[in-house]
Amino acid sequence: MLLLCLCVFHRAMLSEWFWWDRLWLPRPVTWADLQDSEGRVYACVSHLYIILPVAVLLLGLRTFYERLIAVPLAEALGVKDKIRKRASHNPILEIYYNTHSKHPTQADIKGVCKRLGWSERQVERWFRRRRNQDRPGLLKKFKECLFYVLFGCKNKSINCELCCFVPQKPWFYDLREVWAGFPKQSLLDSQYWYYIIEMSFYGSLLFSVAADVKRKDFKEQLVHHWATLTLLSFSWCANYIRIGTLVMLVHDTSDVLLESAKMFNYAGWETTCNSIFVVFALVFMVTRLIIFPFWLIHCTWVYPLDQFEPFFGYYFFNVMLVVLLLLHVFWASLILRMVKKFIFGKLKCDERSDEEEDEEGSEEDYTHTYSNGSGNGLSNGH
Structure with a gap:
């Protein structure tokens, strides 16, 4: 009961301080002067x-x-969404994308390549596609x-x-x-x-x-x-x-x-x-x-x-x-x-926009297997 009374008291004090005339109005005006009449x-x-x-x-x-x-x-x-190619399902890259970075550095890409047995080109393309999936x-x-x-x-x-x-x-x-x-x-x-x-x-x-x-x-x-x-x-x-x-x-x-x-x-x-x-x-x-x-x-x-x-x-x-x-x-x-x-004829988009990225190189299919999440995936021929 005492605690409740203290809470009510402090709330009343805070409200009184917040609506103090001198915070909102110049001297000598008070809230009473602004009542409808x-x-x-x-x-x-x-x-x-x-x-x-x-x-x-x-x-x-x-x-x-x-x-x-x-x-x-x-x-x-004629406004319609572009057909986007989805990134292949890859738990390792998905975890990295969601918890580490959507824009991995070159050193990170090389580390991922070693774990998956992919080429750098494949990893970069996967991240481009994955980022495009999140774009409106x-x-x-x-x-x-x-x-x-x-x-x-x-x-x-x-x-x-x-x-x-x-x-x-x-x-x-x-x-x-x-x-x-x-x-x-x-x-x-x-x-x-x-x-x-x-x-x-x-x-x-x-x-x-x-x-x-x-x-x-x-x-x-x-x-x-x-x-x-x-x-x-x-x-x-x-x-x-x-x-x-x-x-x-x-x-x-x-x-x-x-x-x-x-x-x-x-x-x-x-x-x-x-x-x-x-x-x-x-x-x-x-x-x-x-x-x-x-x-x-x-x-x-x-x-x-x-x-x-x-x-x-x-x-x-x-x-x-x-x-x-x-x-x-x-x-x-x-x-x-x-x-x-x-x-200079180079305006293509809003500077504030997060524009969709173009994919580079030829299309490749990603078919990989995983060994208990160890990251030692099988190479797909590259």
Whole structure:
């Protein structure tokens, strides 16, 4: 009983510390000042409870859409998976592949050759085939990109609604208005739905991360998703809604273009893909490396100091924005490499993609026997 009381006490203390006014709000504002009153509605944490069920709903809609819409569309466009030759069944190599390395060094290959009695060429081919088996097919990539495109188009409709009544939203053209009256800024319906759908989407991506296409920037994508959800959650609770919607608008602008370019690439529409990619590269550089740091981050670093003294939330929000900026710089370097290849006619794939490997040499059948797992296999004539 005493232990239970202590746990409840510590939980209450932790909750009280976590929601301490000075962590989230500038002096002298308190949470009591942000209670709904006189027809004014403010963002609160209870509004976010709907995100989890909406994220699950998005996963269900995505599965439904991929089976009933994406697959027939892919077939109509001629998108289909390549026929892959599977690696021969080999317990020794399979164990090595799963527990040691998918890309063995030359020294490791020679060691395996001695155990199996295979040639280096055979072992290298086995690993190429085995790696190809784990890579997602073209159809899976196409379905994923098409879903992102449709979701992005949905977001664009909300973006249009956000921008339709610009005179009522002066912060769209005067960034100082972002902080006018902060944090006592009432919530708009369009802002509410923009946040809920955007956060639900990123939540669904975290749920499906194990099944989605894994690219070379997989870790960076995870950091991006977590940073985005953290940033959006904090901006909602601390009523950074105006700047939050501007940050989302800037980020959503180029995403649809990238997924569209990849989708047309998988469909074999090379000219369309290249044209969209050029537009995407320009939009990405302008929005993520110019507008985002020099307008939006400047807005969050400088203008708030005219209204209030720095507090924890001020520093936390800006640090998270800088994390996103660093990810933008990383992705910009990949895009510039792709642009370089595009200019010199060598662009064939997304720099982030883990592309299927071509097999070299003539095809050979592998027929081997094993002696109690000792590794002393019989040679197949090489």
